Structures are given as structure tokens and as C-alpha cells.
Amino acid sequence: MPLDALVSSLGLLAAAIGIATGVPQILRLLRSPDASGLSFSSSVLGVLGAGTWLTYGLLLMDPAQLVANVPGLACAAITVVLAARRLGVPLRHAGTAVAAWVPVVVAAHLLGGATIVGVVATAVSLVRMVPQVRTAFGSGSLAGLAPGTFVLTQVSATLWTVYGAATGQPSVVVCSVVSAVLAGAVLSRRLPPRHVVRALHAGRFGLPGQLLVRPLVALARPGVALVA
Numbered sequence: 001m002p003l004d005a006l007v008s009s010l011g012l013l014a015a016a017i018g019i020a021t022g023v024p025q026i027l028r029l030l031r032s033p034d035a036s037g038l039s040f041s042s043s044v045l046g047v048l049g050a051g052t053w054l055t056y057g058l059l060l061m062d063p064a065q066l067v068a069n070v071p072g073l074a075c076a077a078i079t080v081v082l083a084a085r086r087l088g089v090p091l092r093h094a095g096t097a098v099a100a101w102v103p104v105v106v107a108a109h110l111l112g113g114a115t116i117v118g119v120v121a122t123a124v125s126l127v128r129m130v131p132q133v134r135t136a137f138g139s140g141s142l143a144g145l146a147p148g149t150f151v152l153t154q155v156s157a158t159l160w161t162v163y164g165a166a167t168g169q170p171s172v173v174v175c176s177v178v179s180a181v182l183a184g185a186v187l188s189r190r191l192p193p194r195h196v197v198r199a200l201h202a203g204r205f206g207l208p209g210q211l212l213v214r215p216l217v218a219l220a221r222p223g224v225a226l227v228a
Contacts, residue, residue, distance in 0.1 A: 007166045011064030014159035018068040021156055022046075022075030024148030026082065035086035037142030037190070042132035043083045044094045046076040048101045049128050052121040055105055056171075059114035064163065086144070118171035125175035129182035136189040145190050153183040 029035060050073040057065025084091045101124075108116040136142060157180035164172030 007163065008063070010159060010166070011062075011163040012067060014156050014163050015064045015068035017152055017159065018156040019071045019075070021149055021152040022072070022079055024146035024152070026075060026078055028144065028146040029079070029082035029086055032144070033086055034141075035083060035144035037136060037139045038083055038087065038144045039132040039135040040080075040083050040087050040089045040093075042128055042130075042135075043076070043080045044097050045124060045128040045131070047073065047080055047094065047098060049121065049124045050076045051098075051101070052105055052117065052124055055109070056114055056117045056121050059109070059117060118169070122171040122175045126178050129179060129186070133182050133185050136186045142190045145186070147187060147191050150183045150187040150190065154180050154187070157183065 025038075029038075050069050053065055054069035054073055056062075057069055080094050081091065083089070084094065105117060105120060108120045112119075136145070157176040160176035161173055161180070164170070164176060
């Protein structure tokens with residue numbers, strides 16, 4: 001496969017996984033009234049980020065950005081609506097934020113086209129997860145968070161990092177690396193690694209899970225035979 005086709009496929013794969021990123025959180029909010037641990041501010045910033053990256057993709061006519069951010073914006077908007085209802089936050093706060101952000105994106109386009117829009121998109125992406133990290137580490141219960149969303153965010157961000165490096169888009173690389181790190185921080189709080197290892201070793205996901213963590217358990221408990 002030619003290198004250009006491989007890079008393009010990588011971007012589309014990152015976009016496809018990115019599309020699914022918000023689905024676990026939406027399903028969690030639909031199934032349960034408990035949204036504890038979820039940051040409404042991060043949800044709103046997700047809408048602003050997806051909208052800005054969509055603008056960036058339209059200016060460059062980048063298929064990967066378009067594939068990722070059209071449904072990504074829809075998922076982010078649905079999450080905001082559901083989060084507002086579950087957390088008891090007036091939805092007008094999100095509307096005000098969007099209305100205030102649109103002139104910023106327009107001004108960025110007028111000042112420097114896609115390049116400056118990419119910088120603005122990077123800026124909002126860099127801070128998007130910060131309120132969620134703060135909430136995750138300051139909240140007693142994180143039952144309202146869907147772990148799958150943060151796992152998919154890490155996978156998608158890793159692929160976007162490679163894609164951004166291969167296509168010479170530093171804005172994509174920077175925000176993807178930061179997103180992967182911050183998503184990992186939230187995930188480690190929601191599912192502490194030690195608890196995950198114990199659950200897998202206890203057979204939570206059957207024999208494959210036990211085999212996966214067997215080396216870790218063996219290192220932690222040398223000389224102890226593990227039974228699958």
C-alpha cells in the first residue's frame with residue numbers, strides 16, 4: 001500500500017474510533033440518572049472543540065477531520081443536553097458559550113485562515129479535559145462516567161498523533177497527545193489499575209483476562225502459582 005494511502009487510512013481509522021468515543025457516555029446518561037463525576041464544563045468544551053475542528057477540516061477539506069467531527073459534534077451536543085438534565089444545569093449556559101465562541105472562530109479564520117483556526121482548535125482541545133480531570137480527582141463518586149469513552153479517547157488520540165505527525169499538522173499532534181494523557185488520568189481515577197488487575201485475575205473477563213494480567217501478578221507475587 002502506498003504511503004499516502006496508508007496515512008489516509010490511518011486518519012480515517014482515527015476518525016472512525018473518534019466517532020464512537022462519545023457513545024458509551026451517551027448510553028450511560030440514557031440508562032442512568034446518576035451523572036456523578038461528569039463535568040458539564042468539559043462537555044460544553046467538547047462541543048466547542050468539535051465545532052472548531054470541523055471548521056478546520058472544512059477549510060482544508062481534510063476527509064479524516066470531516067468524518068470525525070460531523071458525528072463528533074452531534075455526539076458532543078447530545079452529551080451536553082443529557083448532562084444538563086442529569087446534573088440540573090440550565091442548558092442556556094451551553095448556548096451562551098457557543099454563541100460567544102462562534103465570533104472567535106470567525107475572527108481566527110479572517111486573521112489567518114485554516115492555520116489560525118487550527119491553533120484555536122488546539123487551544124480549546126488542550127483545556128477541554130481539564131475540568132473533567134479536576135472533577136474526577138475531586139469527586140467522591142465517579143459512577144456517572146463511562147470508562148469506555150476514555151479508553152476510546154486514548155486509542156483515537158494515539159492514532160491522531162501519528163496521523164498529525166505524518167501529515168505535518170502540529171496542531172493535531174499537540175492536542176492529541178494532551179488528550180491521551182488527560183483521558184488516561186481520568187481513566188486511572190475511574191478504574192484504578194490495581195483494581196482492574198485484580199478483577200481480571202479473578203476471572204472478570206474469563207481466561208483471556210487472566211492470561212493478560214498473569215505476568216503482572218507473578219511480578220507482584222513472585223513464587224505464587226496462579227490458577228487460570
